[in-house]
Structures are given as C-alpha cells and as structure tokens.
Amino acid sequence: MWRSGIILVILTILAVSLIIYRVSSKNTTSSTVKVTENQTPKMEAIAQNLEVPWALAFLPSGDLLVTERGGVVKMVYKNGEVKIIGNIKVKQIGESGLHGIAIHPDFSQKPYVYLYYTYSAGGENSLNRVSRFTFENTPHLGVFKDEQVIVDKIPGAVFHDGGRIKFGPDGFLYITTGDAQNPSLSQDKNSLAGKILRVKDEKVEVYSYGHRNPQGITWDNLSRLWETEHGQTATDEINLIEQGKNYGWPTIRGDEKQQGMESPTQHSGSNTWAPAGVAFHNDSLYFGGLRGQTLFQLNIQSLELKEHFKGQLGRIRDVVLGPDNLLYITTSNRDGRGSPSADDDKIIRINPQKL
Numbered sequence: 001m002w003r004s005g006i007i008l009v010i011l012t013i014l015a016v017s018l019i020i021y022r023v024s025s026k027n028t029t030s031s032t033v034k035v036t037e038n039q040t041p042k043m044e045a046i047a048q049n050l051e052v053p054w055a056l057a058f059l060p061s062g063d064l065l066v067t068e069r070g071g072v073v074k075m076v077y078k079n080g081e082v083k084i085i086g087n088i089k090v091k092q093i094g095e096s097g098l099h100g101i102a103i104h105p106d107f108s109q110k111p112y113v114y115l116y117y118t119y120s121a122g123g124e125n126s127l128n129r130v131s132r133f134t135f136e137n138t139p140h141l142g143v144f145k146d147e148q149v150i151v152d153k154i155p156g157a158v159f160h161d162g163g164r165i166k167f168g169p170d171g172f173l174y175i176t177t178g179d180a181q182n183p184s185l186s187q188d189k190n191s192l193a194g195k196i197l198r199v200k201d202e203k204v205e206v207y208s209y210g211h212r213n214p215q216g217i218t219w220d221n222l223s224r225l226w227e228t229e230h231g232q233t234a235t236d237e238i239n240l241i242e243q244g245k246n247y248g249w250p251t252i253r254g255d256e257k258q259q260g261m262e263s264p265t266q267h268s269g270s271n272t273w274a275p276a277g278v279a280f281h282n283d284s285l286y287f288g289g290l291r292g293q294t295l296f297q298l299n300i301q302s303l304e305l306k307e308h309f310k311g312q313l314g315r316i317r318d319v320v321l322g323p324d325n326l327l328y329i330t331t332s333n334r335d336g337r338g339s340p341s342a343d344d345d346k347i348i349r350i351n352p353q354k355l
C-alpha cells in the first residue's frame with residue numbers, strides 16, 4: 001500500500017510541475033523557440049528536385065528564396081510549396097552562373113533583392129556583377145524588376161568566381177570575389193578580383209584582399225566577420241576578417257607567415273573541405289563542405305572541429321541560420337562533381353540542438 005502512496009505523490013508532483021512549466025512558459029518567445037527546437041527532427045528535407053541550389057535567403061515573411069546556378073530563382077513557401085519566381089539570364093559554365101542572394105535589411109520599406117551572377121563579356125570572356133532588383137510579391141507570385149547594377153565588371157572565369165553576398169550588422173552589403181584564375185589579381189588593390197568588397201553609401205570599397213576563392217561569410221555574436229575560402233587542392237581556410245588586411249593569396253598558404261599578411265584561424269592541412277556557405281550559431285561556425293561532403297562545425301572559442309553527416313548527403317554548398325534558429329543547407333550533387341540521388345538537389349533543415 002505504501003508503495004502506491006509514494007507513486008501517487010510522485011505523479012502528483014510531476015503533474016503540478018508540468019502545469020507550472022506550461023503556465024510559466026506561455027507566450028514567451030524563447031520557450032516557443034525551445035519547443036520548436038525540441039520538436040524538429042535532426043534533419044528533414046524541405047525541398048527537393050532542385051538544380052544546383054547555390055544560395056539561400058529568408059524573406060521577413062519566413063518564405064525562403066533559393067538561387068539555382070543556371071539562373072532560376074525559386075521560392076520555398078512556409079507551407080512547403082516550391083515555385084519558380086525569377087529567371088535571370090546568366091552565363092553558366094564550370095563554376096560560374098547565378099550565385100549569391102541577399103535581402104535588403106529594411107525590406108518592408110525597401111523591397112530589394114540582390115543577386116550575384118556571371119554574364120558573357122564577349123567570346124569566351126566572363127564577368128560577374130551584383131544587381132539590385134525590386135521584388136514585387138503578390139500572393140504566390142514574386143517578380144524581379146527594375147534591375148540596378150550595384151557592382152559591375154568583377155573579373156570572372158570558368159572557376160573561382162566568388163559570389164557570396166550578405167548584408168552585415170552595419171547595414172552594408174558585403175561581396176566575396178574570386179581570383180578568376182589569375183592569382184596576381186588578389187594582391188592588386190585596384191582589381192575587384194580576390195577580394196571582400198563592401199558597398200557603403202553606394203560606393204564600392206575593398207574591405208579585405210589576398211583571397212583565392214571565398215565562398216562563405218557570416219558574423220558572430222560580437223559582429224566579427226568570418227570567411228571560408230578554398231585553398232589550392234588543400235589548405236582550405238577559415239579567416240577572421242578585419243578591414244584593410246591582406247589574407248595572403250597567392251604568397252602564403254596554410255601555416256606560412258609573412259609580415260603584412262594574415263594567416264588563417266584554421267585550415268584543413270592536407271585534407272580538402274572545399275568550404276562553402278557558413279552560418280554562426282551558439283559559438284560555432286557551421287559550414288558546408290563540397291568535396292568534403294560534410295557539415296562542419298568549428299567552435300570559435302575552443303577551435304574544436306566536428307563533422308556531421310559525413311558522406312551521407314553528398315556535397316553541401318550553402319548553410320544559413322533561419323529565423324527559427326534552425327540551420328538550412330543545400331546539397332550540390334548536380335553540379336557535375338557529385339553523384340546525385342533521384343531527388344537531388346535538396347534543401348535540408350537541420351536541428352543544431354540534435355547534432
């Protein structure tokens with residue numbers, strides 16, 4: 001009898017605790033996020049049958065825009081529908097084509113979407129540009145119109161076209177550019193190649209230089225800028241970017257040092273990550289590995305590097321943090337270097353709490 005008495009007491013305590021928890025956590029944003037995080041599976045595809053999805057950007061509505069390298073822009077609606085909403089004329093050869101996408105930070109007043117893409121400069125020559133489009137969003141129909149070129153004639157090539165664009169916490173647009181297979185341009189401050197550019201008050205400035213092919217940028221909780229960059233065959237880099245500094249390509253690689261040049265915070269040594277998009281969450285940088293076929297997690301305090309989903313999803317290109325504190329990644333198995341499954345490419349939602 002005393003046993004069932006104790007069980008009854010325990011059950012009563014549990015029930016009361018649950019009621020107190022429910023009441024105390026009601027209507028608070030953090031508990032809503034926690035519940036979402038707890039209920040969301042470790043990974044879940046939210047869109048499939050895409051063609052080389054290159055970059056992701058969330059609209060304030062929570063709908064997700066995705067660029068495909070061939071020139072198509074699609075919207076992944078919150079209800080799961082996927083629709084083509086834009087078609088940009090680009091030159092797609094090798095790694096070039098439609099790349100980055102960014103949403104104006106004051107989108108409700110300035111409904112602008114920015115795209116980075118490659119175009120033909122006559123013959124076999126390629127150039128890249130960043131353009132601003134006015135985004136007209138009627139229910140289930142978005143339209144890109146009134147193209148305004150923001151930065152033009154960024155050197156382009158079949159490989160090393162850079163292409164990540166994001167607004168920083170300072171409200172200015174940051175753009176990564178590749179060396180366009182001409183390494184000496186990275187050290188030439190008068191060239192737009194091999195740089196991180198910043199567009200400030202409609203003027204373009206070189207923010208940092210000496211880059212080979214930077215494919216990802218993000219900011220941490222202290223508003224510091226981090227960058228991922230492809231090395232030559234190996235020595236892929238994670239750099240902490242400071243304004244005006246020289247990140248060494250093609251003069252130094254890996255742990256090599258030279259006065260006036262910055263060595264990376266972390267590099268892949270003899271391994272190849274081919275790091276692409278990067279997002280910051282809870283002290284960690286999460287970045288996709290193309291050849292590395294892994295979602296990497298680098299803790300920026302301890303510099304411990306963890307590997308998730310190694311070889312399970314194939315090539316991983318973009319990684320962004322959603323408004324729900326979940327990670328969204330794209331596969332890149334149809335880019336000519338992967339082994340696509342029937343439903344590739346995909347956008348996959350990852351719950352970082354369950355990694």
Ligand SMILES: [Ca+2]
Nearest residue numbers: 237247248249
């Ligand atoms: Ca470097």
